Amino acid sequence: MLEGFSLFVKALWGFMTPGILFDVLWATQLGIIVGMLPGLTATMGVALMTTLTFHMEPSNAVLILVCMYVGAIYGGSRSAILLNIPGTPANAATAVDGYPLARQGLAGRAIGIATTGSFLGSAIGLIMLAFFTPLIGNFALKFKSFEFFWLAIFGIVICGNLTAPKDPLKGWISGFLGLFVATIGMEPYHAYQRFSFGYMDMAGGIHLIPAMVGAFGFTEIITVMKHTRMEVVKGKIDRIFPRMSDIAKYWKGIIRSGLVGTFIGAVPGVGEDIAAWTSYDLAKTASKEPEKFGKGSIEGLLVAETGNNSAVAGAMIPVLSLAIPGSAPAAVLLAAMFIHGVRPGPLIMIEFPSFVYQVVAMVLLATTAMFVLGLSMVRPLVKVLSIPREKLMPVVFVLCVIGSYAIQARMFDIGVMVVFGIIGYFMREMDYPIAPMVLGIILGTILDKNLIRSLIISEGHPLYFVESPISMVIAGVTLMTFFSRTQWFRALKSKIGSFIRSQVLRSSKPG
Amino acid sequence: MKPENMPKADFITSILLMAFGIWVLVHSIQMPRFENLEANPFSVPGIVPGLLGVVIFLLSLVVFLRSLKQKGYRLGINAAVIANASKDASMQRMLVTILVCSFYAMGLIGRTNYYLATFLFVLAFLLVFQYRQSQKQQALGKLIALSVLQAVLTAGAVGAVFRYLFLVELP
Incomplete structure (x- = not known):
């Protein structure tokens, strides 16, 4: 623990140069602008920034990407509050109470609350990041092929389940x-070119960054251009600096959302939007004023922003410890780390022990910059929201092309x-979530190698796949998640429930 | 998409996905097994995509059966429906966006000078989406001038940043 703290202090001190602090400020500010503009998501921002930081030192490049990520997830709250359009999907829950507050003439207060919530969420998340990454990393050293195989399947099933709550079947299809x-291109055992049909480019496989820029970037451009224009809430921005009483009153909700957000962020592929909604739902259930939710509740806004920003740090826990992303922007971050020669995964605490604490220091710097910039640059940035989408989207597409x-x-x-942009658009129209597909592209290589290795070791015996306790637990949770959404399971559950109720009633009757 | 149309969409997509699952499976079975190299039968190239093809087929089959239950096979596609859809403003905007962007990315880039291709794309995009029939002659002139300015700035700035700052060979 002490060694970790000293590595963290050393990493933070190493970043305290004017050049790096300048990088932190501009990258976070750019992230806020990217996040607040509908059509530019955090994923797209991090993906485009990966190409821009390609020639930089690895630690500087990752720092800029982390700042972009933290800034963008926060920045989306601005358009959610002022336009009722979440800048990124992570801010959808923010709009529910943020926009009514703005309509009541409290836009400044709402922005201040969202900024504070994001700051506190990130702070909780980074403590968890510092604490859990080494623990999970060390634990993951015990993982063998069977465990990694189950982990890949678990990622797809849980991600499909949570990103398509109404119809998880579509989420699973998207994941598979x-x-x-990911299987397109040269396979690792015999160097056979699968599904390449003689094309050299296909033999190299489908790379994550262009697929992701298309699936999130181009898809978003098509969606934004399809819909009608949006109106910014007009009127003066009131007091921005948050009242301490607003924060102190909801401290329980803040801590709960911070913890829940970090946990959900750490679940493979699920992301900040689900973290925000879950935090929001839990807060509404536990609130003394649930009737205010949806009508401009300070508590609702605060917990939604705490939830989504804590998920940013949460999403980095599996990135660093397992090389599996917790969210779509984290997936790009993972790809960027590989590009820059850092190899996250179970061996990170052996190969690059200081890197984990460097990332914690990066999140701290980004969070602080976000808080300062978020509270100080409100009025000039509101003007950015009035840029017509017709003017913005061609520039975004030019960046998507050159970035890919x-x-x-x-x-x-x-x-x-x-x-991938066109496929992503039609998938979105038909309620197939995109995030599981992107996660599938990342987990595909892990699945491919480890399934074949497991089959060779076990000689095809299925029992070997659940022989170790870790495999058994991951497989059990995966299958439970899968079957719990089937109709016959729900019918069985209700039958068991009614049987238990009838037994309880019978035993409680006198005599 | 409207919720009432979802069973129809599910009916069509599930058929396509089932066909895709079968296609993946058939291709995977046809992949070489390297028996002459005495390769382990569990390491053959087709095993993972083959299994994925089966899973995609089975999951799509469930969507298909569900859409049948919801009468998704009653597609109700006729000339009037197609005519209405083609007149829908948001549908037109979507198609134009896809066409203009795809033409720039796959038609112009790599075949024309990058700066020129980007200038033409941005200008076309701005004019297509900002032009209104009712626009006055004077406003139209201003629109064209501003669009040309933005197209020049975008092409020049993006191209120069990537070429000279990030040392990327432009396509």
Whole structure:
């Protein structure tokens, strides 16, 4: 613990140079602007920034990406409050109470509350990041092929389940399509080119960044351009600096949302939006004033922002310890780390022990910059929201194109971006979530290698797959998650419930 | 998409996805097994995509059966429906966005000078989406001038930043 703290202090001290602090400020500010503009998501911001930081020192590049990530997730609250349109999907819950507050003439107060909630959420998340990453990393050293196989399946099932709560089946299909996409190209055992049909570019496989820029960026451009224009709430921005009484009154909700948000952020592929909604729902259930939720509740706004920003740090826990992203922007961050020669995963505490604490220091710097910039640059930034989408979207698409091309200088990647953008749009229209597909592309390699290794070791015996206690637990949770959403399971559950109730009633009758 | 149309959409997509699952499975079975190299039968290239094809097929089958139950097979597609859809403003905006963007990314980039291609794309995008029939001649002139300015600035700035600051060879 002490060693970890000293590594953290050393990392933080190492970042205290004017050049790096300047990087922190501009990257966080840019993140806030990206987040607040509908059509520019955190994922897209981090993906585009990956191409811009390609030639930088690894620690500087990752720092800028973390600042972009933290800033964008917070920045989305601005448009959620002023436009009723979440800048990023993570801020959808913010709009529920933020916009009514703005309509009541309390836009400044709402922005102040959202900023404080985001700051506190990030702070809770970074404490958890510092504490749990080494623990999980050390525990993951015990993982073998069977455990990694189950972890990949678990990621897809849980992500599909949570990103498509109404119809998890579509989430799972999306995830398995992503796993399939990852099998395109040269396979690792015999160097056979799968599904490449003789094309050299296909033999190299579908890379994450262009697929992701397309699935999140181009899809968003099509969606934004399809819909009608939005109106900014007009009127003077009132007091921005939050009242201490507002924060102190809801301290329980803040801590609960911080912990829940971090936990959900750490679940593979699930992301900040689910963290915000879960925090919001829990707060509404526990609140003394549930009737105010949806009509401009300070508590609702505070917990939603605490939840989504704590998920940012949470999403980095599996990135660093297991090399599995907790959210879509974290997936790009993971890819960027690989590009810069850092290899996250179970061996990180052996190979790069100081890097984990460097990331904690990065989150702290980004969070502090977000808090300061969030409270100080409100009025000029509101003007950014009035840029018409017709003017903004072509610039965004130009960046999507060059961003997809820049990393490998392949024209093929631009095509991949366009195809995934169009597929992503139709998937979204038909309620197929995109996040599981992207997670599938990332987990596909892990699944491919570890399933084959497991099959070779076990010679195809299924019992080997659940032989170790860790495999058994992950497999059990995965299967429970899967079957708990089936109709016959729900019917069985209600039958068991009514049987137990009848037994209890019978035993409680006198005589 | 309207909720009442979802069973119809599910009916069509599930058929496509089932066909895709079968296609993946068939291709996976046809992949070589390297028996002449005495490869372990569990390491053959088709095993993982084959299993994924089966899972995609089974999950899509459930969506298909569910859509049948919800009478999704009653597609109700006729000339009037197609005509209404093609007149829908949001549908037109979506199609134009896809067309203009795809043409720039896959038609112009790599075949034309990057700066010129980007200038043309941004200008076309701005004019297509900002032009209104009712616009006065004077306003139209201003719109064109501003669009040209933004297109020049975007093409120049993005191209220069990537070429000279990030040392990327432009496509």
